[in-house]
Amino acid sequence: MTASRKSMGLHLGVLVVLAALFFILPPYHTGNMARIMVLAIYAMGYNFLFGYTGLLSLGHALFFAAGMYGFGMTVTQLGLPVPVAFAFGILAAAVVSLVIGLLALRTSGVAFMIVTLMFAQAGYLTILYFGEYTRGDEGFVIKQAQRTVAGIDLTSEAGRYGAAFILFAICFLLLARLVQSPFGRTLIAIRENEERTRMLGYDATRLKLQAIVVSGAVSGMGGATYALLFGYVGATFATVQYSIFPLLWVLLGGAGTTVGPLIGVLFMFYLIDISSSYTDAYMLIAGVVLVLLTMFAPQGLAGELRKRVMPWLP
């Protein structure tokens, strides 16, 4: 079996398992899985920039929030139909990431981290500043009635899981394809050696900008999906913490692997959820596990898999 076939099999396999889980798991865990898939969309968006292009951003919460507010505010305040508002959310995130990209790409390395961090911080404060419209930190609720698409109630367990699954699957397959396309391979080349890629005649800055926009749009889609499925929009999602989460998920799951983000989110979610049912000190456990993981699985979970048993893992 060729690598690309194996990879195709793997991706379809993951999706089949995710679809089947809905029928197997008890309701609490299907609820969690829906949430995990939504957050995994965000993580995949992040991974595209960090794992494949090699740009470490600390400002992705801004893109997540752009999608979230872009969708949430147009659907509640302008009364746009859900699909239009959803598309608007993604567009908003793409535009924001384009602007940030144009500025931030003048820098690289740690300076890139800081510039993205600061723009995101300014974005967070802007949400608070326009509290009259955004309701600041408190945020706002999207009513159940406004969360229906084509007659399907997305607030029902099946509707939510289905929507999360479909949107996750689209991003999952598209991104898996994209990283194996010439565009994706050039990005990997930039990650490995930018100078050489430039010398081969590629416009690295332009490609990186495109990567930021793709990454930002997917992250924004994660934000819009969260608002759509869980009915809440708030400034907390624009804080630094929510910029660090995807980095953590991706590093844990395995940067530069297509399944890594999902694994990372899944791992982190259940790490907190399970340990918190045994002790109040669950962050302590989470901390110890992170330390151990980085000591013994330096490539992240999927990265270790790739290194040890599945070298073809995309």
Add this chain to the structure above:
Amino acid sequence: MSNGKTNKSTINRRSALIGMGASVGAMAASGSFGFASAQSVAPIKIGFQKHATGIGAAYGRWYDTTTQAATKRINDMGGINGRPVELVIEDDGTDPKRGAEVVEKFATQHNCDVAFGTLFSHVVFGSAPRAGELKLPYFVVSEGHHVASGKLNRYTLQPGITDVKSQVQSMAPFVGDTLGKKVTMIYPDFAFGHDHRDFFSDAIEAQGGEVVAKIAIPPTETTFTRYFPSIPRETEVVYHVMVGPAVLTFVKELGEFFGPSRPEIFGFIDSLEAVDINSPGLEFLEGTYFWEGNPRHAQADQTSHDKAFRAAVGVDDRGASLADSKDVSTYAHMFGCWETLNIIKRGMEAADYQGPADRSRLIEAVEAMTDMPASDDHPQGPKRFNGKTHQTFGQQYISQVKDGKLVCVHTASIEDGLYEDEVDYTTQSF
């Protein structure tokens, strides 16, 4: 607790069970009602959403203490409908995302009968949609205007604590008549602060006063002095409200800024909740005024209800822990947990609540409630619940600092805090 909780909570639960056992024994001996005589002794599970970590942890700890005490009292008195009450405690991390997850966990994992708790309004906003979708009655103790504003849903209620709109509105007459007409407001630049700004501006104008400056402080701020020069010289009253760990710095720096020539100062006790009023640097507060949801320091005319409440929760006459006099409680807010649990109990009894199928009947039973006199169930004072807006209204207190003690100088009546209904949740379907 169910499904394994902290060691600490397990001990608490064990001791609660021992207490329950003792009381059941006593009741059986006296031949009266008790769990033993009930059809089903499966506990009624109340999911308690706790700010155990994050910015709200200081509140969470005292909400926990109060909730445990109220639960113990209910169980000592025979539980609800003859069934013991069991608390299921989950940390919401003072985060709206985790808050929503915890509500789901209560509904689908722990099979709780109702969810309860939480102060910070963004957590309420994040959690309420899930509670509504899962048809889980969600009783909040948040003092936000979210419930009464109509933004939430029929499953979310706030029966145990007055909302900020009502609190603020009932303060305006006293501020305008006694302290001065020209007010400068200092508040955090997020929704909670904006509620203060908007509701108070309207209310003070109705009193013939005006807000001469509005200073919104960014929520990440840790030092404040540089914002104080924006206070106009003509200011007669400074109105302040702050939340979060930096509150003590804020109040200290306010004192340092004014030095000997301060205007009247009126603050919401939120600015000093869980902080000792006699901390170094707070001497200038002598003579200033505070809103208090419930007077922290026992007053001369202390009711027997307040006395019993303090004893049950374990705080002294200065609102500090009996174990450590430096450990000051969040006294102005935590009574809400106590009162809410008692309302849940009465609601369940009125609805003859048997299980999750009766949840909508429970909501209707609570919606039917109106006046609640001051009692051991309601130690803060009488309440008037509005079933349409799902919001309760109670007396508010204004205290002045005299010799390092908060002395109540004015009690705003329930009527002072009433406003027109903004929603009628009873018209919404379940």
Add this chain to the structure above:
Amino acid sequence: MEFGPHLMLASLEGAVIASILALTAMGLSIVFGVMRVVNVAHGEFFMLGAVIAWWVASHVGGHAAFGFLAALIIAPLFVGAMAAGVDRLILKRIEYDPDRTIVGTIGVLYIIQQTTLMTFGPDARPVEAPFNTRLALPWFEWGENGFAMFWPWGLSTTSYKLFVIVAAAVILLALWMLITRTKLGLIMRATQQDSETAQAFGVPVGRVYSWVFGLGAGLAAIGAVLVVPIQQAHYLMGHDPLLLSFIVVIIGGLGSLPGTVIAAFLIGMSDGIISVFFSPTLAKIFATLLVAMVLVFRPQGLMGRRAP
């Protein structure tokens, strides 16, 4: 308040913030410069410094100054030793790999934060300043009667705040001497420039790393001890110092100590001064964007050299 006094007050406040920030950021800068790792737990070392200061001060009797002085010595030593332990136990074993260090130090952050929450509790606790007199400040103006001095309403600072500025300056100067004038400093600089060559010349690079990591954390702790009579010890207080020092280090130029100090003052002061002109949150937005723009147009930082 009139414009002049307002500006003066904002500058004074900015200077206090900048002093603390300079100390904290210097700690991060040294670690970053020598070891090339991002220490996400740096803010937690800061927080620990404050918490230990509270603990020490509440156990030392007598005048508040004794407790404060004891804290000023004990807190940095303890925090430094702990950081050195973290270096030995974790960072060394992950070979100072940049990505793994991020995950590892996030883990350390969680551990420190949760442990503090469980022992110290969630409340903000004050430490009494050794001395704290309110000093009203005068202002001068050319009026109708010529040059006049008056005491504007609210224009004041405290003796302790002035002390913080002086203390920070003294400590930074001492650090500068340590790095430029002593053998220890020479070893540090050698390791920073080329750790492999330094190793070949017999520099115990591993031990230097531990020392440097401890020193960096100790500086953060000193900053915290100085700030805790103004603010309070709280288990979440490490968040802002981390972000700000991080920003300061990069703006200043990686590995440039003077750059770090300049950037700390740029950021501390701009925050204060911009707040004179705009409403607080808007001022914060502008200050943040301004600093970001510095980096956009000078990616190597103020004093940094162009990356090779």
